[in-house]
Amino acid sequence: MKAARSLPQAGGRALPVTFAPLLIEWQRQFGRSGLPWQNTRDPYRVWLSEVMLQQTQVSTVLSYYPRFLDRFPTVGALAEGSIDEVMALWSGLGYYSRARNLHRCAQAVMSEHGGAFPDTADRLETLPGIGASTAAAIAAFCHGQRVSILDGNVRRVLSRLLAFDGDLAQTQPQRELWHLAQSLLPSAPSRDDMTAYTQGLMDLGATVCLRSKPQCSRCPVQSVCQAHASDQVQRFPVKTRRLQRRFESWWLLLVCRAASDGSQQFWLGRRPDRGIWAGLYAPPVFPDEAALHAALMTGAHQDLVPLEPVSHSLTHRELRLHPLLLRVTAEQGMAGLPEGQWVSATSLADWGLPAPVRQMLAALS
Numbered sequence: 001m002k003a004a005r006s007l008p009q010a011g012g013r014a015l016p017v018t019f020a021p022l023l024i025e026w027q028r029q030f031g032r033s034g035l036p037w038q039n040t041r042d043p044y045r046v047w048l049s050e051v052m053l054q055q056t057q058v059s060t061v062l063s064y065y066p067r068f069l070d071r072f073p074t075v076g077a078l079a080e081g082s083i084d085e086v087m088a089l090w091s092g093l094g095y096y097s098r099a100r101n102l103h104r105c106a107q108a109v110m111s112e113h114g115g116a117f118p119d120t121a122d123r124l125e126t127l128p129g130i131g132a133s134t135a136a137a138i139a140a141f142c143h144g145q146r147v148s149i150l151d152g153n154v155r156r157v158l159s160r161l162l163a164f165d166g167d168l169a170q171t172q173p174q175r176e177l178w179h180l181a182q183s184l185l186p187s188a189p190s191r192d193d194m195t196a197y198t199q200g201l202m203d204l205g206a207t208v209c210l211r212s213k214p215q216c217s218r219c220p221v222q223s224v225c226q227a228h229a230s231d232q233v234q235r236f237p238v239k240t241r242r243l244q245r246r247f248e249s250w251w252l253l254l255v256c257r258a259a260s261d262g263s264q265q266f267w268l269g270r271r272p273d274r275g276i277w278a279g280l281y282a283p284p285v286f287p288d289e290a291a292l293h294a295a296l297m298t299g300a301h302q303d304l305v306p307l308e309p310v311s312h313s314l315t316h317r318e319l320r321l322h323p324l325l326l327r328v329t330a331e332q333g334m335a336g337l338p339e340g341q342w343v344s345a346t347s348l349a350d351w352g353l354p355a356p357v358r359q360m361l362a363a364l365s
Helices: 019-030 043-053 058-071 075-080 083-090 097-112 132-143 152-162 171-183 191-207 289-295 345-350 355-364
Strands: 246-258 264-270 310-313 317-328 341-344
Touching: 019 191, 043 058, 043 097, 043 132, 058 083, 075 097, 083 097, 083 345, 132 191, 152 171, 152 191, 246 289, 246 355, 264 345, 264 355, 289 317, 310 355, 317 355, 341 345, 345 355
Parallel strands: 246 317
Antiparallel strands: 246 264, 264 341, 310 317
């Protein structure tokens, strides 16, 4: 969905004209101001934080953001880095397509835009991995563009504010709410106003207008909130299609050997470019125990050591991981196993590994 260039009609819906001024005043007094990606107009830093914060809590991003910037301080440095290094730094943050798109986007900024991010939301949205809300955040924070974000938290805030009963599982209501978000923008804002307004939307959704326990008594816009006025806050946002979770069991073959210097090595291969753990490195994965046994070299079955199963939650899946350890000698071949390579336990931090795999290997090191 592209940001509207001009104020759209609100379709007869009454919009609270004091919403923006109230939100800006509240943010300047009580909003968050000490996060490491705030107080900057550097598009690279704002973009990086916005991507990391998608589906991820601030407390988690706080540890990843500075490490990433230490290694890749500029968009040019990121573009020149290897995808394996990017994935290694991202390991544990989840939603790994974000890391792949981050790398692709940096390369596009360098090759197509001379190393400078575009300065409007419409143009930013043409870059890999940058959607409408992320583009709006960069344009508003860095250039003062009069355009509203609309991430998950903001959808909740505005749905309650307007008692918006459109089903946000459907495309048309999403578009309608997007246009309403643009209608609520402050009138003729300064650059600082747009920063405070945009940050205020984020802060309100993250700290006050919470999903299950909204803090209405602390809300700066309670007086104009239609859901609060009708005592129906928990009814919004409306979203009828619920996430259908799938349950799967995977068997992981942890092959380990002692190197000549006495250190441990693990057999790891790159996962396919699509699917769970795409592009990361992992031990051989099998759909069931029989398939794992079928892939083993003759006589190796008796050396397998079952380890404690691990549960791993993803957006659409619940994985039950069944690791089996196989210790081999340098003379034993790896015939029948998927393509891979030996990786030293001392260098695991340099490899992009799924979080549960990293924990399993660390326990064996």
